[in-house]
Amino acid sequence: MKDVYVVGGALHPAGRHYDKNIDDLAAAVLDKAIADAQADIEALFLASSTAELGNKQQLLGVYVLESLGLDKIPVFRIENGDGSGGAAVVAAYHALRAGEYNCVAVVGVDKPNDVLSNQQQDIYATTLDTHFERYFGFTPLSYAALMAKMYLKKYEYKYEDLARWAVLMHAHGAGNPYAYFRRPVKLEDAVNSEVVSEPLRLYDVGPLADGAAAAVLCNNKKKDGPRILSVTTSTNAVGFNARNEYDVLYSLEEAARSALKKAGVTPRDIAAAEVHDSFSIFGALALEGLGIVKRGGALAALREGDLPVNLSGGFKARGNILGATGVYQVVELAWQLMGREFKRVEGNYGVVHSMGGVDRVSTVIVVGL
């Protein structure tokens, strides 16, 4: 099988982009990523979570190609909810490993701010089971709150311990030119922010943001980009009512174990991780799911020191760009390892965690320089 490298990339600043359509955002980063890679692409894998419900568009990739004049390029749209970005990287990786193409682009795009806030939440909730969860008013936020409550109680943490996540994310995001929020915040501001779903407060929620990211992946090493060492996607097909614990990301644990094993990398080797912290509690649980800290140990580790997690600023500071986020994470991690537009991390291995729904599907991508 052929090796796969991250040969080029581009990020659109996260934010509210009322002046651009969803295909404009995607086309802009795709164009930049192709120029960055200095390679022709032979296929496009497009990740989006809200293209239909938010933007009334199927087949989005074709219209992105049309605006760039790229005729005949095959297109595959991947939807794994807010984990679409990671899944699209995996689909592209499969095609390159099989030698079907030499270079392909993966574009992640979502534009939640095209609809009002209450509609955004309803669309986001379609990642839950529509008959048994969304229909009864559950949302990703309400599940996250439930999980946070159980976690804090079980391991005897104070809310303040959880609030440190936002402080760390904002400290990291301040150095990311593509982040939605680029300013540090104080612990007391996080602790005193309004409650949105007890015990979660405003600073525990990654803001939904418009954005797009693109990576060009090739199965020959043209430039100095890192190699994708392994990928694994796993699902949690156990309903909330039947789970053993409510403070474990099972889909991540399974994907991480397999992906790290295939890559021959241990949690100790991980120099940087970009994890799916759509809500602060998921950031803590993701550290545990990846095996970087033991179960229950994430917030203690956070209290004790600076963690090399979400140097992008994570969902809290970079923003939650839904199905696009996984592609952001891959490009961010590649650039962190290369010391490009980010401070160079000390070490050669990094992991991406891209999740769809509340612990329903997780993709782990292990990258090495």
Added chain:
Amino acid sequence: MKDVYVVGGALHPAGRHYDKNIDDLAAAVLDKAIADAQADIEALFLASSTAELGNKQQLLGVYVLESLGLDKIPVFRIENGDGSGGAAVVAAYHALRAGEYNCVAVVGVDKPNDVLSNQQQDIYATTLDTHFERYFGFTPLSYAALMAKMYLKKYEYKYEDLARWAVLMHAHGAGNPYAYFRRPVKLEDAVNSEVVSEPLRLYDVGPLADGAAAAVLCNNKKKDGPRILSVTTSTNAVGFNARNEYDVLYSLEEAARSALKKAGVTPRDIAAAEVHDSFSIFGALALEGLGIVKRGGALAALREGDLPVNLSGGFKARGNILGATGVYQVVELAWQLMGREFKRVEGNYGVVHSMGGVDRVSTVIVVGL
């Protein structure tokens, strides 16, 4: 690279299934296909076009797995509009060729009858460009009518020549136990049916139907199923206003040329084809796009004799199950080649044409016994 075989399959009868949810339809065929293949699956590739807009569900595959108790199976949802089914087979093929899995399932499902007819048409039209086509009232039907008008005029056919498509499809569909309509129709009934978009009449339109199909694909030959010899996906990224001709399926021509070449198969070798005839004119244009007849020759060939195309009954008689159709077609073709639940075709090679939007993306899959 590893070879890929169609090892098992299952089809849900097309129709109006008010008593079942979309995930019920998908779970039922997935369960049957796994039993048929007598193989464990290691990943699920789920194709759907309308899961979000029609059924308010992202991440549909996870909930299908949940209802079967299949935990930890990775899931990838592929959306290429009404061409999702073919694209999902391609994504699965890539993964198997790369040796990432030994056996995977491809499930196609859509349930258009969960919404009213006018809403169905609006959802279907989101496969068009939402800013420049759908917004101004274009629909797949209106484009098909435009293309039919130009084709009939250019090649001096009468409407009656086009109406023969429906007669042939109903003749074939009468032998398909999974078809929506299983009765033959007379040419005069087709010719005298009501106009829905001049020159197209009711019998030129494949009825939107609820349904699901599943194929189990493996990269080792466990049973006597046919091999997937090649796959190609191509796009037409040229807007309607800028196209050279309005009676050519360019995305199909490109995909067919490439797929047949890779398989070492000529159009003359094709013993059976399942093509995307969502409207009768597309059936004629698909025969030409595949190279089975020359441009402009499809309706003359149809007048002259029985063609081995859409032995399932096609979209007109089997039904248009949107993003699921490509998976139906692969299973139907495999069974036609094997003489299983269909009359055995004379020959060993078949092709599937799965299209998204109006000539926006086409996948061609070449299968050999």
